[in-house]
Amino acid sequence: xxxxxxVRDLRTQFDTLEGVVRAVDGVSFDLARGETLGIVGxxxxxxxxxxxxxxxxxxxxxxxxxxxxxxFEGEELTTLSEEQMKRLRGHRISMxxxxxxxxxxxxxxxxxxxxxNVVRHMGVSKKVARERACEMLDLVRIxxxxxxxxxxxxxxxxxxxxxxxxxxxxxCDPQVLIADEPTTALDVTIQAQILDLMLDLKEKTGTAIxxxxxxxxxxxxxxxxxxxxxxxxxxxxxxxxALFDNPLHPYTRGxxxxxxxxxxxxxxxxxxxxxQEIPGLVPRLTQPIIGCAFAARCELATDRCRTxxxxxxxxxxxxxxxxxxxxx
Amino acid sequence: MNVIEVxxxxxxxxxxxxxxQRRVGEVRAVDGVSFTIAKGETLGLVGxxxxxxxxxxxxxLKLIEPTSGRIVxxxxxxxxxxxxxxxxxxxxxxxxxxxxxxxxxxxLAAGTIVGEPLENFDxxxxxxxxxRVAALFQRVGLRPDAMRKFAHEFSGGQRQRLGIAKALSVSxxxxxxxxxxxxxxxxxxxxxxxxxxxxxxxxxxxxxxxxHDLAVMRHISHRIAxxxxxxxxxxxxxxQLFAGPLHPYTEAxxxxxxxxxxxxxxxxxxxxxGDVPSPAKPPPGCHFHTRCPYAVAECKVDDPPLREVAPxxxxxxxxxxxxxxxxxxxx
Numbered sequence: 001x002x003x004x005x006x007v008r009d010l011r012t013q014f015d016t017l018e019g020v021v022r023a024v025d026g027v028s029f030d031l032a033r034g035e036t037l038g039i040v041g042x043x044x045x046x047x048x049x050x051x052x053x054x055x056x057x058x059x060x061x062x063x064x065x066x067x068x069x070x071x072f073e074g075e076e077l078t079t080l081s082e083e084q085m086k087r088l089r090g091h092r093i094s095m096x097x098x099x100x101x102x103x104x105x106x107x108x109x110x111x112x113x114x115x116x117n118v119v120r121h122m123g124v125s126k127k128v129a130r131e132r133a134c135e136m137l138d139l140v141r142i143x144x145x146x147x148x149x150x151x152x153x154x155x156x157x158x159x160x161x162x163x164x165x166x167x168x169x170x171x172c173d174p175q176v177l178i179a180d181e182p183t184t185a186l187d188v189t190i191q192a193q194i195l196d197l198m199l200d201l202k203e204k205t206g207t208a209i210x211x212x213x214x215x216x217x218x219x220x221x222x223x224x225x226x227x228x229x230x231x232x233x234x235x236x237x238x239x240x241x242a243l244f245d246n247p248l249h250p251y252t253r254g255x256x257x258x259x260x261x262x263x264x265x266x267x268x269x270x271x272x273x274x275x276q277e278i279p280g281l282v283p284r285l286t287q288p289i290i291g292c293a294f295a296a297r298c299e300l301a302t303d304r305c306r307t308x309x310x311x312x313x314x315x316x317x318x319x320x321x322x323x324x325x326x327x328x
Numbered sequence: 329m330n331v332i333e334v335x336x337x338x339x340x341x342x343x344x345x346x347x348x349q350r351r352v353g354e355v356r357a358v359d360g361v362s363f364t365i366a367k368g369e370t371l372g373l374v375g376x377x378x379x380x381x382x383x384x385x386x387x388x389l390k391l392i393e394p395t396s397g398r399i400v401x402x403x404x405x406x407x408x409x410x411x412x413x414x415x416x417x418x419x420x421x422x423x424x425x426x427x428x429x430x431x432x433x434x435x436l437a438a439g440t441i442v443g444e445p446l447e448n449f450d451x452x453x454x455x456x457x458x459x460r461v462a463a464l465f466q467r468v469g470l471r472p473d474a475m476r477k478f479a480h481e482f483s484g485g486q487r488q489r490l491g492i493a494k495a496l497s498v499s500x501x502x503x504x505x506x507x508x509x510x511x512x513x514x515x516x517x518x519x520x521x522x523x524x525x526x527x528x529x530x531x532x533x534x535x536x537x538x539x540h541d542l543a544v545m546r547h548i549s550h551r552i553a554x555x556x557x558x559x560x561x562x563x564x565x566x567x568q569l570f571a572g573p574l575h576p577y578t579e580a581x582x583x584x585x586x587x588x589x590x591x592x593x594x595x596x597x598x599x600x601x602g603d604v605p606s607p608a609k610p611p612p613g614c615h616f617h618t619r620c621p622y623a624v625a626e627c628k629v630d631d632p633p634l635r636e637v638a639p640x641x642x643x644x645x646x647x648x649x650x651x652x653x654x655x656x657x658x659x
Binding site: 042043157159160187188189190191192193195196214215216217218219220221240241244254255256258259260261262263265266267272274275276277278281 | 376483513518522525540542546547548567581582583584585586587588589590592600604
């Protein structure tokens with residue numbers, strides 16, 4: 001596979017009062033050119049920290065990439081200087097976050113902010129950059145882009161702000177776009193507009209996307225391949241159809257049974273069915289987890305699961321799973 | 329039997345401006361909303377941010393005063409009651425919030441928090457209160473020895489269980505649940521939804537379940553009311569709503585929602601364009617006409633009433649009135 005981004009055995013840790021938190025504990029994946037890879041998991045599973053690690057945005061005072069490798073177009077990112085990373089971020093690797101208002105500067109116009117990024121990375125004049133900003137706003141389907149260039153973030157709606165963030169992120173033709181919960185704060189009709197826009201732009205620009213979300217619906221709608229994370233570890237990875245048709249890890253199966261279904265009339269004889277619960281809680285990440293991280297909540301767990309971390313098993317067709325009990 | 333009846337409820341918030349802070353306008357948060365909820369029934373109230381769904385909840389809880397309309401709780405009109413007079417009625421209607429933590433005193437033990445309403449309403453004190461609280465803890469799936477812990481020692485799902493136990497403590501008839509599972513992870517969300525359904529079946533509780541999440545709505549509701557800019561645009565049974573939505577906004581919501589099925593997902597969706605207009609300046613006529621793909625000239629002028637067009641199926645759309653052109657949406 002022609003991978004533009006290769007992550008190998010990534011481990012990212014934070015120092016806290018309660019000890020070292022192993023937020024990401026051995027994650028590996030490849031991102032192909034033009035591909036959309038989804039990373040899904042619940043709060044604290046390490047999906048956002050994985051994104052922050054790729055962008056080298058882990059605050060050095062409290063955290064670090066402890067080991068592992070992140071290669072972007074063959075170049076190792078973990079050893080680059082901050083100066084070198086600054087040239088990469090917002091240019092060849094770009095990002096959008098959940099709450100655009102926190103990443104936009106409230107005292108600068110939208111046009112100035114997009115143009116600033118273009119001037120910094122493309123080395124063009126302000127005038128050219130402003131034209132580029134206008135072009136980008138048009139690309140993200142903001143009506144009357146020339147007028148919007150002179151507006152401030154607070155004058156825009158939430159959906160419009162996320163469009164501006166996307167415009168900014170794509171303004172320097174990045175090869176990789178990392179989107180961390182890009183639609184979580186948006187209303188459902190606006191979420192549909194933004195997802196539709198992201199997919200359309202991916203077709204147009206060929207940018208590969210790493211889409212991080214807790215929402216299996218968003219994953220089903222957008223991703224081609226999916227990594228499922230639990231307690232800092234990667235428990236399953238598969239093409240999107242295979243993952244939803246035939247989830248192999250007990251955690252993935254549990255997640256799919258736990259969600260109420262919008263698309264299925266689940267009532268039996270007029271009675272509301274019970275949702276399948278996943279008993280227990282996510283383990284604390286301050287202690288090293290012996291064995292499988294899901295063992296304490298897993299109905300299939302054996303003594304082996306509790307003592308020895310499961311190997312990655314290949315189920316064929318690009319479907320891999322970290323579990324002793326899949327029968328493979 | 330209806331435990332609560334809401335009739336043409338209106339809540340307008342004044343907007344003050346200018347040097348003298350004069351009233352310069354109003355936000356029409358709730359603009360004539362009517363519904364009833366029967367014993368043991370869940371009415372889902374769904375809509376996007378700013379549609380007024382939470383204001384409906386707060387108004388019927390009498391946390392804010394309605395501008396006009398009527399709220400009848402257990403046969404008694406509580407609309408005009410002053411805070412002192414409404415007090416005894418508060419036992420009958422309780423609430424669960426999205427973030428129960430923000431409503432819990434961090435310095436009180438969990439058992440004290442849950443037992444507070446028992447003392448406030450003079451239902452039980454001392455040992456009897458403690459026994460009741462212990463039973464409530466057990467019922468919502470918390471160990472009674474957790475009564476001595478503080479709110480910050482509980483996980484998000486456990487805090488929601490505390491919130492439910494507190495609401496249940498005074499044996500209410502109605503619970504207003506405002507986005508009670510929206511902040512929870514899916515595995516925990518399933519636990520809380522199951523608990524809410526079990527408690528309803530056990531005690532005949534009526535729920536007004538407010539949420540933006542259509543999948544959760546489909547799971548827990550018996551009937552669903554869809555709100556847009558302060559008005560109910562469609563109200564019907566869950567089955568009818570999902571099988572054949574009659575309002576274009578409902579159709580757009582259902583089409584926009586994502587489902588965990590890659591094959592269904594890659595369909596061409598009917599995406600409504602644009603943003604929700606400001607409730608301070610709602611469009612004339614049908615509030616949805618600015619985004620409606622089927623809008624005709626009349627929609628910009630005439631305010632469509634909520635009408636029963638099939639048994640139990642209410643919709644506010646001109647094209648659904650007798651003689652209206654049902655257009656491409658009809659099935």
